[in-house]
Amino acid sequence: MKSLRVKKSKTNNFTFPKCLTGMQGLDEITTGGIPKNRPTLLLGNTGCGKTIMAMEFLVKGIELYDEPAVFMAFEETTEELLLNVKSINYNMEALLANKKIYIEHIHVNPDEFRKTGLYDLEGLFVRLDQAIKKVKAKRLVLDSLDTLFYGLDYRVLRSEFKRLLTWLKEKKVTAIITSEIGDTFLTRNGLEEYVADCVIALDNRVTNQITTRRLRIIKYRGSFHGNNEYPFTIDENGISVYPIISQAFEQESSSKRILSGVSELDEMLDKKGFYAGSSILISGTAGTGKTSLAASFAYSVCQAKKTCLFCAFEEAPNQIIRNMQSIGFHLDPMVESEMLTFYYSRPTLQNLELHFLAIKKIINDINPTVVILDPITNLMTEGPNSDIRSMLTRFADYLKTQNITVMFTAAITVGSIERNPSDEGISSMVDTWIMVQDIEVDAERTRSLCVMKSRGMVHSNEVRGFKISSKGISLFPIIIGKSSTSSLSKRSAKEHLNLSTSKDSNKMKETSR
Amino acid sequence: MKNKFVAMINKISKKKKIKANPECAGEEKYILRLFITGILPNSARAVKNINSICDQYLNGRYELEIIDIYQQPSLAVQEEIIAVPVLIKKFPLPEERMIGDLSNTEEVLKGLCLV
Numbered sequence: 001m002k003s004l005r006v007k008k009s010k011t012n013n014f015t016f017p018k019c020l021t022g023m024q025g026l027d028e029i030t031t032g033g034i035p036k037n038r039p040t041l042l043l044g045n046t047g048c049g050k051t052i053m054a055m056e057f058l059v060k061g062i063e064l065y066d067e068p069a070v071f072m073a074f075e076e077t078t079e080e081l082l083l084n085v086k087s088i089n090y091n092m093e094a095l096l097a098n099k100k101i102y103i104e105h106i107h108v109n110p111d112e113f114r115k116t117g118l119y120d121l122e123g124l125f126v127r128l129d130q131a132i133k134k135v136k137a138k139r140l141v142l143d144s145l146d147t148l149f150y151g152l153d154y155r156v157l158r159s160e161f162k163r164l165l166t167w168l169k170e171k172k173v174t175a176i177i178t179s180e181i182g183d184t185f186l187t188r189n190g191l192e193e194y195v196a197d198c199v200i201a202l203d204n205r206v207t208n209q210i211t212t213r214r215l216r217i218i219k220y221r222g223s224f225h226g227n228n229e230y231p232f233t234i235d236e237n238g239i240s241v242y243p244i245i246s247q248a249f250e251q252e253s254s255s256k257r258i259l260s261g262v263s264e265l266d267e268m269l270d271k272k273g274f275y276a277g278s279s280i281l282i283s284g285t286a287g288t289g290k291t292s293l294a295a296s297f298a299y300s301v302c303q304a305k306k307t308c309l310f311c312a313f314e315e316a317p318n319q320i321i322r323n324m325q326s327i328g329f330h331l332d333p334m335v336e337s338e339m340l341t342f343y344y345s346r347p348t349l350q351n352l353e354l355h356f357l358a359i360k361k362i363i364n365d366i367n368p369t370v371v372i373l374d375p376i377t378n379l380m381t382e383g384p385n386s387d388i389r390s391m392l393t394r395f396a397d398y399l400k401t402q403n404i405t406v407m408f409t410a411a412i413t414v415g416s417i418e419r420n421p422s423d424e425g426i427s428s429m430v431d432t433w434i435m436v437q438d439i440e441v442d443a444e445r446t447r448s449l450c451v452m453k454s455r456g457m458v459h460s461n462e463v464r465g466f467k468i469s470s471k472g473i474s475l476f477p478i479i480i481g482k483s484s485t486s487s488l489s490k491r492s493a494k495e496h497l498n499l500s501t502s503k504d505s506n507k508m509k510e511t512s513r
Numbered sequence: 514m515k516n517k518f519v520a521m522i523n524k525i526s527k528k529k530k531i532k533a534n535p536e537c538a539g540e541e542k543y544i545l546r547l548f549i550t551g552i553l554p555n556s557a558r559a560v561k562n563i564n565s566i567c568d569q570y571l572n573g574r575y576e577l578e579i580i581d582i583y584q585q586p587s588l589a590v591q592e593e594i595i596a597v598p599v600l601i602k603k604f605p606l607p608e609e610r611m612i613g614d615l616s617n618t619e620e621v622l623k624g625l626c627l628v
Contacts, residue, residue, distance in 0.1 A: 107593055116600070116620040117558070117613030122550045123594035126582050130590055 016222040019139075019174040022060025023053070025241030029217060029226040035197045039168050039175040041145075044202035049213060049234055050178040051076075052085060053202065054141040056238045057176055059090045062100045067138035070131045070173075071103045074147040078103045088238055102135045110151025121160045124148075125167055138173055145179040165195055197221045203229070212353060215241055231353045231391070240357065242394050253277070253456075258370070258405055261300035262293070264475035265434075268451050268460035274432055275456060276369075277403040279396050281427055283410040284436035288447055289468050290409040292327065293436070294372045295320060296473055297407060299329045302339040306369035309341050311359055313378040317342035328472045341366055347378040352391045355379060359395075363402070371399060374409040376426070392426060431455045436466070441478055449475060543575040543625070544604035548582055548594050555614045559598035562615035570627055600624070 018032035027033050034040045034057075044050045058069035073081055081103060082092055095101040106127065132140065142148070149157045168175045181201065198221065203214040214229045232241040256276040260266050266273040274280055282290045294310070301308045312320060320342075321331045334340040343362055345355060363371065376392070399406045410426065427433050433452040438445060450463045464475045547563055549556035560579060567575050582589035582597060592601065596612040602625055611624040622628045 106595065108595060113596075113599070113610035113612050114620050114624045115613050115617075116611045116624070117562075117616035118555050119596045119598060119613045120550075120555065121596055122553075123548070123582055123589055123597045123599070126586050126589050126594070130586050 018223070019061075020065065021057050022064045023056055023239050023241065025230070025232070026215075026239075029215075029230060029241060030198075030220065031224055031226075034174065034176070034200075035221070035223075036174050037169060037172045038197045039165050039177055040198040040200065041196040042176050042178045042200050042202065043181050043218075044178075045181050045204070048202040048204040049232075049239070050202055051081070051143055052088070052234055053239055054143055054176045054178055055081075055085055055090065056088075058101060058139050058141055059092075059095065059238075061139045062095055068100050068135040069102070069139040069141070070128075070135065070137040071101065071141045071143070072128065072131065073103065073105045073143050074108050075144050077105045081105075087236060088234070089236055090238070099135050102131055102137070104131050106148075108148055108150070120156065121164075125164075128167075129171070132171060132173060140168070140173045140175040142175065142177045145177050162195060233353050233357050235357060235361075242353065242356075242391075254403065259300050259304070260293075261296035261298075262466075262473045262475065264464070265449070265451075268462065268464070268475075269432070269454055270457040270459060272457075274405060274454075276405055277400060278405060278431035278455070279399070279429070280405070280407040280432040280434065281410060281430040282407065282434045282436065283412050283427065285438060286411055288436040288438055289466065289473070290411070290436060291315065291320060291374050292324070292468055292473060293434075294374050294407055294409050295324045295331065296329060298340055298370070298372055299324070299331060299334070301370045302331075302334040305339070307339055307341070307366055308334075308370045308372065309343060309359070309362060309366065309368040311343040311345075311371065311373045313345065313347050313373070314375055317344050326470065327468055328470055338366075341368070352379060356391060356395050360398070363399075363404070368404060370405045370407065372407045372409075375411050376408045377411045389426075393429065396429065427452070439465075439478075441465070446478070448478060541574070541605045543571055543602065545575060545577045546592070546601045546603060547577065547579045547598060548589060548592070548601070549579060549598045551581055551583055556598050558614040558616060559600070562618075562621070563600060566615070566618060566621055566625075570622065570625075602626075 017036040018030070018034065019036040020027050020033040021030070042050050042054060055071065058071060061067040061069055071081070076084070085092065092101070096103070104127070106124075128140075131137070145161075149161070152160075177196070199218040201216050201218050203216070205212055205214060213232050213234070215232050216229045217225045217227070230241050232239055254275065254277045257272040257274065258276045259273040260269065282293055284290050298308045298310050310317070310320075315323075317335075321335070324331050331340060335342065341362065343359060345358070347355070359371070396406065408426065408430065432454040435450050435452050437448050437450075439448045440446075446465045447467070448463050449466045451459045451461070453459075463478060465478045466473060466475045545563070545567075547559060549559055563577065563579075567577060580588055582594060598612070598614055600611045600615060600621070602609040602611075605626075609624045609626070611621055613620075615621050619628070
C-alpha cells in the first residue's frame with residue numbers, strides 16, 4: 001500500500017491526529033482518515049449503506065491495523081447484522097472467534113418502561129465500558145443514534161449525547177455513530193451535527209432510473225478534506241469510494257512506446273507508435289472501422305505476448321472475433337491462451353460506476369498491459385453528462401497510476417466534431433486522438449484517418465485513406481482534388497473533408513425523403 | 514348529589530394520599546430490584562423514594578435489592594440496563610420497568626400494579 005503524503009501548508013505544520021479507515025478512496029478524500037479518538041457522525045437515509053460502512057471501518061481496522069473493535073447495535077440483533085453483511089467477504093466468523101470484534105445488541109424500547117422522574121443513561125456507559133474492555137477495542141460503532149435516543153426527553157437527549165462524546169474521547173476510541181437524516185436539520189434532533197468533529201453524509205439517489213451511491217464530507221474540524229460528492233459502490237469486497245486521484249499527477253511518465261497494430265499508423269506517430277501508459281481516443285462515424293482498429297491493436301499487443309482487456313459495449317465478443325477473422329486477424333487462439341480477455345456488458349444493465357468497478361476487478365485479476373473500451377459513447381447515455389466526464393477522468397487516472405495503456409472508441413454523428421454533444425470533452429482529456437471518417441474523394445467513397453493530436457511526439461498531420469481488406473488494415477495517401485497532398489495544410493484539408501461530409505449528409509437527407 | 518360528593522372525595526385523595534386498589538395488590542410477595550449509580554443525586558433520591566413507597570404500600574410483603582451498576586456491571590449488562598436509576602418489578606408478573614428517580618409516586622404505583 002502506498003503511503004499517503006498529507007499536504008502541509010507552509011506556515012503551519014500541525015496535522016490533526018487521524019485514524020485511517022482502510023476503505024478504498026475514503027482515506028484520500030479525508031487526507032488521512034477520520035479524527036482519531038473522536039466520534040464521527042455518519043448520516044444517511046435508509047438503504048444508503050451506513051451500517052455496512054461502519055462495519056467495514058471496524059473490519060479494516062482489525063485486518064490492516066490490528067485494532068480490535070466493538071459494534072453496539074441498537075437497531076438490529078447480532079444475528080440480523082451478521083446476515084446483512086454475509087454477502088461481503090468480511091470473514092466475520094473468524095474475527096468473532098479470535099475475539100477481535102465484539103458485537104452486542106442492546107434492546108431499547110421506550111414503550112416498555114414508565115418514566116417516574118429524572119434519569120440519565122449511565123447504564124449505557126457501563127455497558128460500553130464492559131464491551132471495550134472485553135476486546136481492548138480501539139474502534140467503536142454505535143448503530144444507530146435514533147434508535148437509542150428515541151422516546152427520550154429532549155433535555156436528557158442533549159445532555160447525554162454531549163456526555164457520550166466526552167466519554168468516548170476519554171476512552172480513547174475512534175468512534176463512528178450512525179444516524180438518520182432529518183427533514184430540516186441534518187439529523188432528526190438537529191443537535192448532533194454541531195457537536196461532532198466530523199460529519200459524513202451518505203446518499204442513495206436515483207437519476208435517469210439508475211441509482212448511484214454518493215458520499216460527502218459535510219464537515220471535518222481541523223482538517224482539509226475533499227468537499228465534493230464522491231460516488232461509491234458496495235460489492236462483495238466491501239466499499240470503494242472514487243475520488244479523483246491526485247496521485248496521477250505525481251506519476252512518472254514513461255517514454256516507452258507501444259505499437260498500434262497498423263504499421264503505417266505507427267509511422268504517423270513519430271515512427272514509434274503510442275506512448276505506453278497513455279490514453280488514446282478513436283472517434284468516427286458509424287461503420288468507419290473503429291472496432292477494427294481497436295481489435296488490430298489488441299491483436300498486435302497479444303502477439304507481443306502482452307495481455308489485453310477488450311471491453312465491448314456494443315458488439316458481442318463472438319461477433320467481433322468473427323468480424324476480425326474476415327479481415328485476417330485471428331483472435332480466437334489469443335482468447336484461448338488468455339492473452340486477450342473480453343468483457344461484455346450492456347450499458348443499460350447498471351450504472352457507470354458499477355461498470356468501471358467490474359472492469360477494475362478484472363484489471364486487478366489479469367493485470368493487462370492494454371485496456372480497450374469499445375465504444376464508450378454507449379455508456380454516456382446512461383448517466384448525467386457531468387458524471388460521465390468525472391467518472392472517465394477517474395478511470396483514466398486510475399489506469400495511469402497502473403501504467404496501463406487505454407484506448408477508447410467513440411461513435412460520433414455525421415457532422416463536425418466540435419458540434420457533437422456526446423464528445424464530452426474527452427478529446428481534450430486523452431493523449432492521442434485519431435479521427436476516422438467516411439469521405440468522398442473524386443466521386444469515390446473511402447475512409448480517411450487523421451491523427452488529430454498526439455501529445456509529446458511529432459506526429460503526421462496527413463489525412464490518410466485507410467482500407468480494410470481480407471489482408472488487414474492498410475493506409476494510403478489521399479490525393480484531394482487536383483492539388484497534391486503535401487502542399488495542403490492540415491486545416492484546409494480538414495475543412496475540405498468537412499465540406500465533403502456535410503455535402504454527403506445533405507445528399508443523404510435528400511435521398512432518404 | 515351523591516356523585517358530586519364522591520367526586521370531591523376522590524379529588525382530595527388524589528392530592529394527599531393515593532388509595533391503593535385492594536384488587537390489584539393480592540397476597541403475593543413483591544420482588545423488586547433497584548439499579549443505581551452510586552451516590553449520585555438521582556440515585557440517592559430513588560433510594561429514598563422506594564423505601565418510603567415500600568413502607569407505605571407494601572407492608573413488608575416485599576424483597577428489595579439495591580444494585581450499584583458500578584460495583585456489579587455484569588448484572589447491569591444481564592438486565593440490559595441503559596437508563597438509571599431503574600426499578601424492575603420481578604414478581605409478581607408481568608415484569609415492569611420504571612426509570613427515573615421514582616419521585617412520581619403515581620407512576621410508580623401504576624408500574625407496581627397497585628392502582
